[in-house]
Amino acid sequence: MNKNILLCVSGGIAVYKAVALVSKLSQAGANVKVIMTASARQFVNPLSFQVMSKNDVFFDTFDEKDSSVIAHIDLADWADLILVAPATANVIGKLANGIADDMVTTTLLATTAPVWLAPAMNVHMYDHPAVKRNLAQLASDGYQFIEPSEGFLACGYVGKGRLEEPEKITAIVQGFFSEKVKPLAGKTVVVTAGAFYVPLDEHHVISTKANGRIGQAIAEEAKILGANVILIDEKEASVHKLFEQLEGYQKQYPSTFFIHAANTPTIEGAPILSIEGMTAVTFGQKVIGEPMLTIVSDTWIDFSDTAEINGQFWDATDATQFAKAFWTYILQGDAQ
Ligand SMILES: Cc1cc2nc3c(=O)[nH]c(=O)nc-3n(C[C@H](O)[C@H](O)[C@H](O)COP(=O)(O)O)c2cc1C
Numbered sequence: 001m002n003k004n005i006l007l008c009v010s011g012g013i014a015v016y017k018a019v020a021l022v023s024k025l026s027q028a029g030a031n032v033k034v035i036m037t038a039s040a041r042q043f044v045n046p047l048s049f050q051v052m053s054k055n056d057v058f059f060d061t062f063d064e065k066d067s068s069v070i071a072h073i074d075l076a077d078w079a080d081l082i083l084v085a086p087a088t089a090n091v092i093g094k095l096a097n098g099i100a101d102d103m104v105t106t107t108l109l110a111t112t113a114p115v116w117l118a119p120a121m122n123v124h125m126y127d128h129p130a131v132k133r134n135l136a137q138l139a140s141d142g143y144q145f146i147e148p149s150e151g152f153l154a155c156g157y158v159g160k161g162r163l164e165e166p167e168k169i170t171a172i173v174q175g176f177f178s179e180k181v182k183p184l185a186g187k188t189v190v191v192t193a194g195a196f197y198v199p200l201d202e203h204h205v206i207s208t209k210a211n212g213r214i215g216q217a218i219a220e221e222a223k224i225l226g227a228n229v230i231l232i233d234e235k236e237a238s239v240h241k242l243f244e245q246l247e248g249y250q251k252q253y254p255s256t257f258f259i260h261a262a263n264t265p266t267i268e269g270a271p272i273l274s275i276e277g278m279t280a281v282t283f284g285q286k287v288i289g290e291p292m293l294t295i296v297s298d299t300w301i302d303f304s305d306t307a308e309i310n311g312q313f314w315d316a317t318d319a320t321q322f323a324k325a326f327w328t329y330i331l332q333g334d335a336q
Pocket of ligand 1: 087
């Protein structure tokens with residue numbers, strides 16, 4: 001998990017668990033930085049967090065160590081995810097009302113990263129109508145929560161209010177990022193690479209020269225993004241055979257995503273095929289105006305030495321870079 005996690009620690013008895021959380025997150029490969037409230041420093045010395053995170057610990061909004069940046073903005077921008085653990089009733093109340101009177105709350109208002117709050121407090125505090133109101137406000141503002149667990153509380157009560165265990169929080173964070181980086185998980189992607197031929201008459205075929213690199217790179221990138229990939233890398237196969245294969249795949253894997261990156265000659269009278277319900281992207285040069293192979297698709301990529309994706313031109317000689325740009329577009333665009 002090579003991600004930047006900013007841990008905001010507020011002043012509850014569970015601060016000691018936040019030290020273990022930094023350790024677990026670091027072991028999981030995260031880069032961790034810590035901001036503490038003044039109350040949090042009553043419980044644990046910042047040195048513990050500094051040693052565990054191997055980074056400076058921040059707590060004073062006006063202590064600008066690096067003159068080239070404003071620390072709270074820099075941290076807010078640096079973070080891929082902000083965890084507030086433990087989140088006190090006080091910090092929850094301030095955030096719900098847009099109050100920014102210390103380094104933690106100021107940074108929280110300055111970030112666009114996802115913020116997760118792990119409330120931890122006395123059971124009656126957690127049940128207080130004001131706290132409930134603030135939590136509801138934060139939920140409607142888009143904040144995520146790591147709910148406190150039930151058990152013995154430091155105050156002597158038994159109930160809901162314990163900070164979730166560091167191992168569990170770390171696992172949730174890891175799950176979040178692995179889902180994020182594997183957007184094609186559970187999807188089948190069929191990619192053609194190379195070249196197909198089209199029969200011209202009984203004895204002749206028309207083919208093109210193609211090395212298959214773009215299709216191979218797209219397939220490789222789809223695997224990295226978590227897809228089940230079927231690569232049809234052909235040098236001497238009929239386009240009719242491809243159609244049969246595709247229909248077979250579609251029956252077998254109903255949500256197949258088809259990418260026709262193989263070079264198929266664009267000639268008059270070449271077959272046009274639609275496969276209903278199959279999401280597809282077709283590459284090709286518009287030699288005779290329209291792509292020869294038409295699969296149900298609203299996405300068409302005009303392709304020669306450069307490929308036009310969404311109005312932007314990419315150098316198609318760098319297949320890997322092209323494949324990354326391709327998937328970024330597909331996963332953001334309507335073709336998803
Ligand atoms: C021993 C002790 C334990 C505390 N534990 C909690 C707690 O678990 N949760 C909480 O919301 N407040 C707790 N508080 C109260 C907060 O420290 C207090 O509301 C403080 O103003 C919070 O400041 P902060 O939100 O800026 O960190 C505790 C206070 C003391 C003295």
